[in-house]
Amino acid sequence: MDIVSTLGLTNFVMQFSRISMYPFFDMAHYTLSIMKLKEQPGAVDVAHRSPIACWFSGMLCCFGGAILASVLLGEPPIEPFTNNRNIILASVIWYLIFYCPYDKFYKCCNFLPSKLFIAGMKEVTRARKIVGGVMDAHSRYRNGWLAVIAVGWAKGAGSGLIANFEQLVRGVWIPERNELLKMSYGTKVTLIGAVLFTFQQMNYLPITRHNLIFLYTMFVVSTEGKNWRHSALLPLVQLLKKVKISKGGGQRRLSKILTKNRRIHKVIFLLDFCSIESLWMRFEIEKPFCSTNNSKSIVIYKIKCT
Amino acid sequence: MDIVSTLGLTNFVMQFSRISMYPFFDMAHYTLSIMKLKEQPGAVDVAHRSPIACWFSGMLCCFGGAILASVLLGEPPIEPFTNNRNIILASVIWYLIFYCPYDKFYKCCNFLPSKLFIAGMKEVTRARKIVGGVMDAHSRYRNGWLAVIAVGWAKGAGSGLIANFEQLVRGVWIPERNELLKMSYGTKVTLIGAVLFTFQQMNYLPITRHNLIFLYTMFVVSTEGKNWRHSALLPLVQLLKKVKISKGGGQRRLSKILTKNRRIHKVIFLLDFCSIESLWMRFEIEKPFCSTNNSKSIVIYKIKCT
Amino acid sequence: MDIVSTLGLTNFVMQFSRISMYPFFDMAHYTLSIMKLKEQPGAVDVAHRSPIACWFSGMLCCFGGAILASVLLGEPPIEPFTNNRNIILASVIWYLIFYCPYDKFYKCCNFLPSKLFIAGMKEVTRARKIVGGVMDAHSRYRNGWLAVIAVGWAKGAGSGLIANFEQLVRGVWIPERNELLKMSYGTKVTLIGAVLFTFQQMNYLPITRHNLIFLYTMFVVSTEGKNWRHSALLPLVQLLKKVKISKGGGQRRLSKILTKNRRIHKVIFLLDFCSIESLWMRFEIEKPFCSTNNSKSIVIYKIKCT
Numbered sequence: 049m050d051i052v053s054t055l056g057l058t059n060f061v062m063q064f065s066r067i068s069m070y071p072f073f074d075m076a077h078y079t080l081s082i083m084k085l086k087e088q089p090g091a092v093d094v095a096h097r098s099p100i101a102c103w104f105s106g107m108l109c110c111f112g113g114a115i116l117a118s119v120l121l122g123e124p125p126i127e128p129f130t131n132n133r134n135i136i137l138a139s140v141i142w143y144l145i146f147y148c149p150y151d152k153f154y155k156c157c158n159f160l161p162s163k164l165f166i167a168g169m170k171e172v173t174r175a176r177k178i179v180g181g182v183m184d185a186h187s188r189y190r191n192g193w194l195a196v197i198a199v200g201w202a203k204g205a206g207s208g209l210i211a212n213f214e215q216l217v218r219g220v221w222i223p224e225r226n227e228l229l230k231m232s233y234g235t236k237v238t239l240i241g242a243v244l245f246t247f248q249q250m251n252y253l254p255i256t257r258h259n260l261i262f263l264y265t266m267f268v269v270s271t272e273g274k275n276w277r278h279s280a281l282l283p284l285v286q287l288l289k290k291v292k293i294s295k296g297g298g299q300r301r302l303s304k305i306l307t308k309n310r311r312i313h314k315v316i317f318l319l320d321f322c323s324i325e326s327l328w329m330r331f332e333i334e335k336p337f338c339s340t341n342n343s344k345s346i347v348i349y350k351i352k353c354t
Numbered sequence: 355m356d357i358v359s360t361l362g363l364t365n366f367v368m369q370f371s372r373i374s375m376y377p378f379f380d381m382a383h384y385t386l387s388i389m390k391l392k393e394q395p396g397a398v399d400v401a402h403r404s405p406i407a408c409w410f411s412g413m414l415c416c417f418g419g420a421i422l423a424s425v426l427l428g429e430p431p432i433e434p435f436t437n438n439r440n441i442i443l444a445s446v447i448w449y450l451i452f453y454c455p456y457d458k459f460y461k462c463c464n465f466l467p468s469k470l471f472i473a474g475m476k477e478v479t480r481a482r483k484i485v486g487g488v489m490d491a492h493s494r495y496r497n498g499w500l501a502v503i504a505v506g507w508a509k510g511a512g513s514g515l516i517a518n519f520e521q522l523v524r525g526v527w528i529p530e531r532n533e534l535l536k537m538s539y540g541t542k543v544t545l546i547g548a549v550l551f552t553f554q555q556m557n558y559l560p561i562t563r564h565n566l567i568f569l570y571t572m573f574v575v576s577t578e579g580k581n582w583r584h585s586a587l588l589p590l591v592q593l594l595k596k597v598k599i600s601k602g603g604g605q606r607r608l609s610k611i612l613t614k615n616r617r618i619h620k621v622i623f624l625l626d627f628c629s630i631e632s633l634w635m636r637f638e639i640e641k642p643f644c645s646t647n648n649s650k651s652i653v654i655y656k657i658k659c660t
Numbered sequence: 661m662d663i664v665s666t667l668g669l670t671n672f673v674m675q676f677s678r679i680s681m682y683p684f685f686d687m688a689h690y691t692l693s694i695m696k697l698k699e700q701p702g703a704v705d706v707a708h709r710s711p712i713a714c715w716f717s718g719m720l721c722c723f724g725g726a727i728l729a730s731v732l733l734g735e736p737p738i739e740p741f742t743n744n745r746n747i748i749l750a751s752v753i754w755y756l757i758f759y760c761p762y763d764k765f766y767k768c769c770n771f772l773p774s775k776l777f778i779a780g781m782k783e784v785t786r787a788r789k790i791v792g793g794v795m796d797a798h799s800r801y802r803n804g805w806l807a808v809i810a811v812g813w814a815k816g817a818g819s820g821l822i823a824n825f826e827q828l829v830r831g832v833w834i835p836e837r838n839e840l841l842k843m844s845y846g847t848k849v850t851l852i853g854a855v856l857f858t859f860q861q862m863n864y865l866p867i868t869r870h871n872l873i874f875l876y877t878m879f880v881v882s883t884e885g886k887n888w889r890h891s892a893l894l895p896l897v898q899l900l901k902k903v904k905i906s907k908g909g910g911q912r913r914l915s916k917i918l919t920k921n922r923r924i925h926k927v928i929f930l931l932d933f934c935s936i937e938s939l940w941m942r943f944e945i946e947k948p949f950c951s952t953n954n955s956k957s958i959v960i961y962k963i964k965c966t
Contacts, residue, residue: 094841101840122430124734126797126811130804185432192436199432212522216824221835223527228407229400428736491738498742505738518828529833534713535706 076169113206200242382475419512506548725818812854
């Protein structure tokens with residue numbers, strides 16, 4: 049790739065592709081995965097009722113990719129659990145996030161700047177995992193490019209793809225929702241990455257692996273800007289979080305808040321712009337809203353859609 | 355087997371058992387599997403919302419047997435996906451069936467004579483798959499006849515056996531229905547085939563493999579006559595399809611149609627005779643019907659039962 | 661371990677650890693597993709509707725541990741089915757328990773003294789299975805103690821851990837209940853055993869394997885006294901079993917019985933003391949009880965809790 053060499057980044061890129069994931073990047077990955085788990089409805093309750101189920105669920109979130117890739121390649125799915133170092137690290141983080149007094153650790157990590165930093169670091173691990181999966185599968189199936197893509201994808205986005213079974217461990221079962229039916233941003237970007245790295249591995253792309261890792265990582269980290277957009281809405285989200293919707297009463301309250309807000313059109317635009325899935329899940333709204341005022345009903349309809 | 359040699363079919367049978375499945379017979383199998391998928395309630399909707407989930411679901415229908423057999427034998431379940439040739443063929447057929455303009459391809463294949471022809475061809479692949487599974491398992495487990503039968507069965511009827519998980523990909527979850535609880539005709543006949551081929555492989559049956567493949571295939575293709583019986587009822591089925599049953603109102607309409615029909619006893623007989631499961635599923639009737647007139651209630655009860 | 665040698669039990673312990681499980685201890689394990697299956701709501705119905713689903717469900721109960729351990733170690737999950745001897749033994753017991761005329765076999769085994777004897781014998785197999793799993797995993801993963809514990813646990817308590825999927829075979833799906841969320845006594849004791857045997861295998865415990873097997877088995881068999889406690893309550897359980905709770909009417913009847921009972925505080929204590937989960941499941945009470953009298957509501961609340 050000429051861009052990299054013309055920018056004089058060749059050495060940097062080489063070093064970047066050799067940087068060890070172990071203590072810090074892996075830590076960021078575990079932290080974010082387990083924070084996401086904690087935000088699931090009912091997860092904290094499970095943590096108190098059955099720590100073992102919660103721990104296993106957390107490990108599935110952290111090592112889901114490795115486990116799924118092992119299953120696909122017919123290797124022991126228990127293999128990720130033989131890596132004591134990483135398991136202990138993930139377990140410590142799991143413990144801190146769920147049981148730290150006053151929830152300090154979670155709050156620190158959830159503080160916006162630190163969360164964005166962690167999210168950026170986590171994305172660095174994604175490219176590595178995809179490459180690991182692609183190379184592993186390619187060494188077995190020279191020409192099975194579809195299998196190679198699948199394994200790369202599974203390794204990079206496995207925890208999302210096995211989410212149904214991870215939820216089952218916690219006693220939750222939502223069959224109508226899965227990552228194949230409605231892909232999250234991470235799953236999509238991992239699929240693109242798996243395709244790119246597979247083509248690179250099969251020499252269809254005129255770029256070295258180091259450069260592709262670097263460029264892909266840069267792309268993914270920068271598009272994490274989704275989070276930035278989300279974070280710009282954080283005050284609104286905080287506002288909405290306070291609304292307890294129950295028995296139809298909340299409906300009026302939500303619309304009241306939206307009416308009070310002078311910049312309602314901006315809100316519509318912003319809600320449309322950002323992905324508010326996490327917000328949505330927290331409300332657990334089941335019936336579609338419909339308020340009498342048409343302009344408001346548009347807003348609410350948009351919340352429902354995303 | 356004397357029948358074959360006395361009929362002078364020895365050469366034909368040898369050639370038959372060596373005929374390549376690849377382009378045409380496999381094509382028939384993929385076409386029928388994906389047509390069956392398309393007829394599932396909600397499948398077309400999934401095809402438009404999430405092509406990837408639909409494609410994966412289609413591949414599970416086409417290669418379910420190979421995947422399940424791989425899992426049972428501890429081989430990589432991704433292996434069927436390394437056969438690019440077959441995957442591409444299946445994907446092209448999946449694309450044509452779901453997205454062909456004006457639904458032409460599906461309609462052509464669903465036209466009764468062509469559907470019966472395809473169904474016959476598909477059944478030819480069944481024997482081959484069972485034999486493949488049986489030989490594969492027998493080469494590993496010399497004396498484990500149960501495991502050999504299981505792998506042969508899984509390879510021949512795998513897509514049915516994993517139907518619960520195939521549905522899960524599409525966001526559908528029907529735990530109370532599975533192929534073990536209520537076997538379809540295909541699953542039953544495959545089980546019989548797996549037992550026969552296992553006994554042949556272990557030299558308990560005085561027949562060569564070629565002859566057994568030929569005779570079993572003939573048997574299965576001819577008993578596909580179930581479809582013939584079904585097809586004789588097609589006009590009635592078309593009539594019933596027009597009935598939209600909703601909120602109890604349809605009940606009256608259905609009975610009206612059945613009352614108008616002078617040959618009502620024949621209808622009862624025919625409904626009893628043919629398997630109208632697919633029809634049943636399309637209606638998605640949940641409550642049992644009961645009309646005031648007793649003779650009609652019998653009809654409706656019979657619909658419910660099958 | 662000094663206790664064993666000072667008691668002069670060294671020879672006995674050696675012989676004990678070499679005793680063959682095959683005909684009798686395995687038989688006890690299969691009998692108890694399939695009896696437990698038969699007591700599940702709906703299992704008898706499945707046995708009559710679909711013997712194959714019931715048989716497969718029974719085999720999952722008997723060989724669940726071996727199957728789960730095989731899956732975890734990346735070995736063919738069909739391997740337990742290649743052991744014809746054990747499969748035939750388990751199938752015969754399955755047949756007798758489900759289809760014996762007048763239910764004689766089940767009633768004999770369910771007779772309290774014989775059930776306790778069988779339960780004791782079954783527990784002897786537990787230690788062996790854990791050791792088998794631990795040694796198998798340890799030979800592959802020298803340092804992966806977590807994986808070794810997991811495989812030992814899976815092999816010893818597998819049928820419980822895969823209960824969700826065993827239920828799925830019978831068309832039952834209860835995602836909110838699993839062995840990780842709420843461990844049964846057997847699962848807990850197996851986990852402790854897996855930890856102990858792993859540490860012994862890694863030479864962290866100053867005890868030989870034979871002695872540990874002996875002591876662990878003694879411990880498990882004696883703590884099966886839970887069953888004894890349960891059995892002491894059998895008359896009460898029989899009494900409660902007669903109560904048919906339906907449409908709120910049973911509520912009054914249950915409280916009437918409890919009121920009639922003079923030793924009501926003793927009942928409260930006993931209900932609290934014994935695990936009456938099986939009783940609970942048999943009632944299939946869904947709504948929480950609340951009677952007007954506070955003292956009774958405590959009783960009922962306690963029933964609900966356990």
